[in-house]
Amino acid sequence: xxKRIPSPHRPRVLAPIERVAGLDYDVLDELLGxxxxxxxxxxxxxxxxxxxxxxxxxxxxxxxxxVGANPGISQSTLGSVLGIARSGAMTLTDWFEARGWVERxxxxxxxxxxxxxxxxxxxxxxxxxxxxxxxxxxxxAASLTAKERRELLRLLGKLAG
Amino acid sequence: xxKRIPSPHRPRVLAPIERVAGLDYDVLDELLGxxxxxxxxxxxxxxxxxxxxxxxxxxxxxxxxxVGANPGISQSTLGSVLGIARSGAMTLTDWFEARGWVERxxxxxxxxxxxxxxxxxxxxxxxxxxxxxxxxxxxxAASLTAKERRELLRLLGKLAG
DNA sequence: CCAGATTGTAATGGTCTATAACAGTCCCGC
DNA sequence: GCGGGACTGTTATAGACCATTACAATCTGG
Numbered sequence: 001x002x003k004r005i006p007s008p009h010r011p012r013v014l015a016p017i018e019r020v021a022g023l024d025y026d027v028l029d030e031l032l033g034x035x036x037x038x039x040x041x042x043x044x045x046x047x048x049x050x051x052x053x054x055x056x057x058x059x060x061x062x063x064x065x066x067v068g069a070n071p072g073i074s075q076s077t078l079g080s081v082l083g084i085a086r087s088g089a090m091t092l093t094d095w096f097e098a099r100g101w102v103e104r105x106x107x108x109x110x111x112x113x114x115x116x117x118x119x120x121x122x123x124x125x126x127x128x129x130x131x132x133x134x135x136x137x138x139x140x141a142a143s144l145t146a147k148e149r150r151e152l153l154r155l156l157g158k159l160a161g
Numbered sequence: 162x163x164k165r166i167p168s169p170h171r172p173r174v175l176a177p178i179e180r181v182a183g184l185d186y187d188v189l190d191e192l193l194g195x196x197x198x199x200x201x202x203x204x205x206x207x208x209x210x211x212x213x214x215x216x217x218x219x220x221x222x223x224x225x226x227x228v229g230a231n232p233g234i235s236q237s238t239l240g241s242v243l244g245i246a247r248s249g250a251m252t253l254t255d256w257f258e259a260r261g262w263v264e265r266x267x268x269x270x271x272x273x274x275x276x277x278x279x280x281x282x283x284x285x286x287x288x289x290x291x292x293x294x295x296x297x298x299x300x301x302a303a304s305l306t307a308k309e310r311r312e313l314l315r316l317l318g319k320l321a322g
Numbered sequence: 323c324c325a326g327a328t329t330g331t332a333a334t335g336g337t338c339t340a341t342a343a344c345a346g347t348c349c350c351g352c
Numbered sequence: 353g354c355g356g357g358a359c360t361g362t363t364a365t366a367g368a369c370c371a372t373t374a375c376a377a378t379c380t381g382g
Contacts, residue, residue, distance in 0.1 A: 038321035160199035
């Protein structure tokens with residue numbers, strides 16, 4: 001057993017999935033799943049550039065935005081928005097609280113629930129991230145016209161809805 | 162410490178992400194990332210229906226299709242197609258081999274590499290899966306017209322490319 | 323023939339998230 | 353009012369997935 005230097009905590013970085021030349025992709029090109037996956041990885045790449053060094057993953061970003069836009073939201077509801085279990089929403093909240101970005105305050109109308117609120121520091125952070133992520137998103141979609149981009153959003157919404 | 166029944170091995174099932182009524186989604190609806198994610202989860206749901214009981218995840222499905230269409234492909238190349246590291250491609254191959262779906266044969270031109278091939282059983286399985294996944298994909302996209310579906314595929318390809 | 327690149331492999335660890343169980347709280351019908 | 357069922361946050365545990373690192377065998381180009 002040799003000594004190992006522990007790997008640093010790093011958010012996962014998905015490299016863009018290159019198309020391999022001369023390979024037969026068979027039905028994959030006709031399926032929405034594989035195309036969605038490739039597009040998502042590409043977008044994640046620009047997302048990562050936009051949040052470099054903050055340790056913010058897409059779910060975390062989504063959470064921050066939702067808490068910012070809906071102060072007092074409960075952890076359970078946050079979990080629903082993200083599509084994760086309550087326990088996951090809790091881990092997420094702990095992570096934010098440890099960094100002083102979000103704080104839990106007792107919900108006035110429900111003794112069980114916590115209401116989530118951005119701290120001033122969280123506010124500042126999420127504002128900057130929103131700007132940078134939106135920029136990166138647009139840059140990544142530069143190969144699309146504005147009309148195509150809107151159409152893409154519409155179709156994705158229809159698919160998910 | 163109470164006794165616990167070990168949870169069964171189960172592929173991850175992502176429930177569809179419902180839109181929470183009365184919630185402010187802020188910029189999320191304007192970003193490709195969140196829309197892609199929701200669409201992907203929706204598609205995964207139909208994918209899961211189509212491969213129920215086989216333990217086949219999207220990357221595994223992709224791998225099977227690619228191996229089927231490119232007999233003799235190396236593990237490294239397979240990893241590139243999937244966007245994962247060599248070590249991951251190996252775990253994947255082990256999984257297939259343990260089920261008798263794929264076999265490794267020495268590559269004639271390179272003493273280091275293995276060539277991957279579907280077994281007869283693998284051939285049969287992948288054929289059935291391809292059919293069912295394509296069906297599920299179409300059913301999931303039933304809210305789109307054929308033209309919209311083609312347009313969606315085109316736009317996703319542009320985005321990823 | 324040799325240096326450097328590439329292939330498969332093994333060991334290890336990190337991250338994310340689910341499941342289960344629990345206590346406290348809420349709600350609704352009686 | 354009150355009692356059962358539903359819901360909230362929490363904790364503990366475990367599984368799935370994947371990267372990194374290191375290593376031996378093999379290939380390639382000068």
